[in-house]
Amino acid sequence: MAHRVWTVEQADAALPAIGALVESVRAAVRRDQERPALAGGDPRLVVRGAVDLLATEGVVLRDLARGLVDFPAVSPAGRPFWLCWVVGEPAVTWWHWPEDGFGGRTRLTDPPA
Numbered sequence: 001m002a003h004r005v006w007t008v009e010q011a012d013a014a015l016p017a018i019g020a021l022v023e024s025v026r027a028a029v030r031r032d033q034e035r036p037a038l039a040g041g042d043p044r045l046v047v048r049g050a051v052d053l054l055a056t057e058g059v060v061l062r063d064l065a066r067g068l069v070d071f072p073a074v075s076p077a078g079r080p081f082w083l084c085w086v087v088g089e090p091a092v093t094w095w096h097w098p099e100d101g102f103g104g105r106t107r108l109t110d111p112p113a
Helices: 008-034 043-055
Strands: 060-063 068-074 080-086 094-096
Touching (some): 008 080, 043 060
16 A cells, blocks of 8 residues: 555545546546547546556546545554545545455445454
């Protein structure tokens, strides 16, 4: 996991900027898929730039098509986990252990120990 550790409040505060970034990348990829000859750029460069930008804060873009983003966090017991958010969700309300992935998403109402 990355060095930065996020709280739910910090992740929620970052959602407008991160959501806008992810949506802009998704739009660039869609434009290229719809009109590849007219796109005027390689969408892989846009995706790589977004991934690199997010990585500077430890945030991971897991699935561009879904808009799935993970924020590194640490449980009260010191175990690393991911705060999990998908574009369109109003706030970060899910988490999962690194080894469980998206399929192990658990609501924050049942927080990691």
